[in-house]
Amino acid sequence: MPRRxxxxxxxxxxxxxxxxxxxxVSRCLREPQRVSETVRLRVEEAIDVxxxxxxxxxxxxxxxxxxxxxLLVPSISNSVFSEVxxxxxxxxxxxxxxxxxxxxxxxxLEEERLIDTFLAYGxxxxxxxxxxxxxxxxxxxxxxxxPVVETMELTDNPLDINVGLDQRVAGRAIGEALIAAGYxxxxxxxxxxxxxxxxxxxxxEDALKAAGxxxxxxxxxxxxxxxxxxxxxxxxxxxRWPDMDAVFCCNDDLAAGALFECQRRRLDxxxxxxxxxxxxxxxxxxxxxxxxxxxxxxxxxxxxxARLIVERLQGAPRNPSRHDMGFExxxxxxx
Amino acid sequence: MPRRxxxxxxxxxxxxxxxxxxxxVSRCLREPQRVSETVRLRVEEAIDVxxxxxxxxxxxxxxxxxxxxxLLVPSISNSVFSEVxxxxxxxxxxxxxxxxxxxxxxxxLEEERLIDTFLAYGxxxxxxxxxxxxxxxxxxxxxxxxPVVETMELTDNPLDINVGLDQRVAGRAIGEALIAAGYxxxxxxxxxxxxxxxxxxxxxEDALKAAGxxxxxxxxxxxxxxxxxxxxxxxxxxxRWPDMDAVFCCNDDLAAGALFECQRRRLDxxxxxxxxxxxxxxxxxxxxxxxxxxxxxxxxxxxxxARLIVERLQGAPRNPSRHDMGFExxxxxxx
DNA sequence: TGCCGCAATGTTAGCGGTAACGTTTTCGGA
DNA sequence: TCCGAAAACGTTACCGCTAACATTGCGGCA
Numbered sequence: 074m075p076r077r078x079x080x081x082x083x084x085x086x087x088x089x090x091x092x093x094x095x096x097x098v099s100r101c102l103r104e105p106q107r108v109s110e111t112v113r114l115r116v117e118e119a120i121d122v123x124x125x126x127x128x129x130x131x132x133x134x135x136x137x138x139x140x141x142x143x144l145l146v147p148s149i150s151n152s153v154f155s156e157v158x159x160x161x162x163x164x165x166x167x168x169x170x171x172x173x174x175x176x177x178x179x180x181x182l183e184e185e186r187l188i189d190t191f192l193a194y195g196x197x198x199x200x201x202x203x204x205x206x207x208x209x210x211x212x213x214x215x216x217x218x219x220p221v222v223e224t225m226e227l228t229d230n231p232l233d234i235n236v237g238l239d240q241r242v243a244g245r246a247i248g249e250a251l252i253a254a255g256y257x258x259x260x261x262x263x264x265x266x267x268x269x270x271x272x273x274x275x276x277x278e279d280a281l282k283a284a285g286x287x288x289x290x291x292x293x294x295x296x297x298x299x300x301x302x303x304x305x306x307x308x309x310x311x312x313r314w315p316d317m318d319a320v321f322c323c324n325d326d327l328a329a330g331a332l333f334e335c336q337r338r339r340l341d342x343x344x345x346x347x348x349x350x351x352x353x354x355x356x357x358x359x360x361x362x363x364x365x366x367x368x369x370x371x372x373x374x375x376x377x378x379a380r381l382i383v384e385r386l387q388g389a390p391r392n393p394s395r396h397d398m399g400f401e402x403x404x405x406x407x408x
Numbered sequence: 409m410p411r412r413x414x415x416x417x418x419x420x421x422x423x424x425x426x427x428x429x430x431x432x433v434s435r436c437l438r439e440p441q442r443v444s445e446t447v448r449l450r451v452e453e454a455i456d457v458x459x460x461x462x463x464x465x466x467x468x469x470x471x472x473x474x475x476x477x478x479l480l481v482p483s484i485s486n487s488v489f490s491e492v493x494x495x496x497x498x499x500x501x502x503x504x505x506x507x508x509x510x511x512x513x514x515x516x517l518e519e520e521r522l523i524d525t526f527l528a529y530g531x532x533x534x535x536x537x538x539x540x541x542x543x544x545x546x547x548x549x550x551x552x553x554x555p556v557v558e559t560m561e562l563t564d565n566p567l568d569i570n571v572g573l574d575q576r577v578a579g580r581a582i583g584e585a586l587i588a589a590g591y592x593x594x595x596x597x598x599x600x601x602x603x604x605x606x607x608x609x610x611x612x613e614d615a616l617k618a619a620g621x622x623x624x625x626x627x628x629x630x631x632x633x634x635x636x637x638x639x640x641x642x643x644x645x646x647x648r649w650p651d652m653d654a655v656f657c658c659n660d661d662l663a664a665g666a667l668f669e670c671q672r673r674r675l676d677x678x679x680x681x682x683x684x685x686x687x688x689x690x691x692x693x694x695x696x697x698x699x700x701x702x703x704x705x706x707x708x709x710x711x712x713x714a715r716l717i718v719e720r721l722q723g724a725p726r727n728p729s730r731h732d733m734g735f736e737x738x739x740x741x742x743x
Numbered sequence: 744t745g746c747c748g749c750a751a752t753g754t755t756a757g758c759g760g761t762a763a764c765g766t767t768t769t770c771g772g773a
Numbered sequence: 774t775c776c777g778a779a780a781a782c783g784t785t786a787c788c789g790c791t792a793a794c795a796t797t798g799c800g801g802c803a
Contacts, residue, residue: 079472083759094783099761109781124551129528130465130474131759134788137414139465149509150490158484171525174509190506193464194476216459300694329694336671336696356691359635359664361671418789429753434791444751466789469758746803753796758789766783773776 082125090119102127133195141171142198142382143191147179147267151298153324153352153371154202157224160375161200168383170197177202179267179297185210192217198382204228204235205268220385222378226269227395234385236378236396240269243367243400244276247321247349250365250402252284256319256347260290262306262331263323264298270323273351277321290314298323303330304337311338319347319408325354328364332407347408353401362406370398417460425454437462468530476506477533477717478526482514482602486633488659488687488706489537492559495710496535503718505532512537514602514632520545527552533717539563539570540603555720557713561604562730569720571713571731575604578702578735579611582656582684585700585737587619591654591682595625597641597666598658599633605658608686612656625649633658638665639672646673654682654743660689663699667742682743688736697741705733 088095093112101108101116108116119125133139144161146154162172173196175187185207188199192213198220204227206214214221214232221233226240251259261277263270278288292310296302303326310317322328328350335342342348342362350357353368377396385391423430428447436443436451443451454460468474479496481489497507508531510522520542523534527548533555539562541549549556549567556568561575586594596612598605609626616623627645631637638661645652657663663685670677677683677697685692688703712731720726 079758081759085759095759096761096784097782100782103761107781112781124548126524126527126548128469128530128759130469130530131788132761134463134465134469134790135759135761137761137788149484149493150487152485152487155485171529189461192461194506195463195465213459213461300690304694329691333694333696355635356664359639359668361668414788416789420789430789431754431791432752435752438791442751447751463789466758467791469760470789470791472758472791744803747801748799750799751797753794755794756792758791761788762786764783764785766781768781769779771776771778773774 081128082123083128084125086123087116087119087125090123091115139195139197140169141173141194141196142200142386143173143175143187143194143196144200145175145177145184145187145191146202147177149174149176152354153369156371157202157375157378160372160377161379162375164376164379164383168379168386170383170386179265181205181207181210185213188213197386198222200224200378200382203268204231204237206232218391220382220391222382224374224378226272227397229395231393231395233391234378234381234394234396236374236381236398238369238374238398238400240272241276241279243351243369244273244321245279246276246400246402247351247365247367248277248280249284250404251319251321251347251349251408252280252286254319254347254404254408256408257286258290258314258316258318259286260292260310260314260317260320261288261323262291262303262310262320262327263293264296264302264306264327266293266295273321273323290317290320298326300326300330300333303327303332304334305330307331307334317346319343319349321349321351323351325350325352325357325364325366328366328407329356329360332360332362332364342407349408353403357403357405365405365408366403368401368403370400374398416463417458418463419460421458422451422454422460425458426450474530474532475504476508476529476531477535477721478522478529478531479507479509479535480512480519480522481509481537482512484509484511487689488704491706492537492710492713495707495712496714497710499711499714499718503714503721505718505721514600516540516542516545520548523548532721533557535559535713535717538603539566539572541567553726555717555726557717559709559713561607562732564730566728566730568726569713569716569729569731571709571716571733573704573709573733573735575607576611576614578686578704579608579656580614581611581735581737582686582700582702583612583615584619585739586654586656586682586684586743587615587621589654589682589739589743591743592621593625593649593651593653594621595627595645595649595652595655596623596658597626597638597645597655597662598628599631599637599641599662601628601630608658625652633661635661635665635668638662638667639669640665642666642669646675652681654678654684656684656686658686660685660687660692660699660701663701663742664691664695667695667697667699677742684743688738692738692740700740700743701738703736703738705735709733 084095177184350366357364419430512519685701692699
């Protein structure tokens, strides 16, 4: 019994209308210069009239290339990653690839699940937002032999390509900047202690220890970061360490929340307490006072990731590499 | 000449290892209860050992269903839509569908391009973030006969399913709330005048006109919304209309930016100027003073959209419908 | 014993494209 | 005029999976 066709317009329909074989129609789309102009024009007209939309699934199945790349980010509501995504998206789209996005909710198990899913969709490559994965995920990625970019942080053992910045060095740099500004009783507050936050914390400790300062003023929680949490953490810290003169918040959300809490308490920033954040989100440059922060090159990371993965997709050989995109300290009114 | 196989493990490999036909293996995955337990266990073991990952493209091509749904949002950096996405994602994943996300950059032309792209990917349905589309996009959607949910705003002529809230009524409600609170010289500031913002503006005018108040204090710009822009718009308004006693900002970003500008100018909020936003983002409940806003049920919209589209995917007949999800005015410290 | 019905599995024929190779047409130059 | 190569187009055989139908085997019952 013949299978009922989907009803969609196919290459065959175009071919019949024009009076050529479907291979010729296919060529018109993929290598138009190899088809005579007369035929090409008639095919284009037919495509237009019939509203033909190529079936990518069929194409991918046949050619083994789906022209799509998976981008996995921890969270979509966190604007840190939306800049990365923009860079990736733009770079890949230019090269003719479609980005398929997934979010892991900061869970490597969920990442594993998504890698599995997107492999089933036949993506041609992966852009990941971390260097830490489950063993099974690593095995899947290695077996698939696809280009993989791990972004955001740096690692000594990249799966393939690694583009990011040294979170620990950045944490240390902001710590040193606070010390240089004259602060001595510097606290750290962190939420959702993922690997990157832990690195920043380690960097902060490096800086304080190197200066002979105490690293005890450290308040952390596994809860997800938010403005309100920034206020809560700050309150807790002020209670435990009333003498604290500066706080490095592990990200800008917490820093902004802490700032709002200071305003609520009529605590002068930076007069009574200095605040610093991390990432350089828009809000840090909009509040009053503006917030000192570490500006991370998220857009550039995304663009670079796209560039490198496109190279690989176009045939460049696998060659593990690490790209340090650096960072920038923005000293603003809050310190 | 035989085509080189992709090297991936296929159903056939599993079948050979177990000693059954590949259809049986396929059935193990899709309708396990129709396969004997002995065979099923052996198949599952083989799948495990060989790290088999089904090829969804092939499955979709053969069955005509891809088990994926496209979700188009205007912007991924705007957290307004990330809540919607979360709702959609959760609901659809539960039902076994994968969400493919795209962002239109607030452009209906880009939306059209994405609809085309995702049709080529064979998605089984669409969730859109607007009720306004290009003619061609509408034609594509109608011809494809797929379930479509238009979200965020309401329309009298839904393409299929419509889930949202009445932006104009919400704009009017916040205007009325400001009037009820005693304000009389109320301004409006808006950025990126998309359809929804225009509706909110119209609602604001409705309220003011109904109360016999002037609607002249209206500052708008097509530029994209941001915290900084909120400050700039407020500055411009204060210059033009120094007597203004309240401002309804078309969204929370602008409202927060305006608040920061007030702090910079040492303008007391709400003493000298009242501020109201729109959407109910986290930040409105974190600033000092907290911001009055219209809380929109974005998560619920996403969940409802998912529920309805799943119904349709599972066979419910096409039946244009409109679902008003309402809104809530949150009167906070800024008014 | 023979027949029926159902559960378990197999066979066949695609889905809509594309790689690889084959055939025909065109055309310039010896 | 004829040859040969390149341009233009066609044929075939899949990619990996599934719908629809076909077959097999077994237990139960008259």
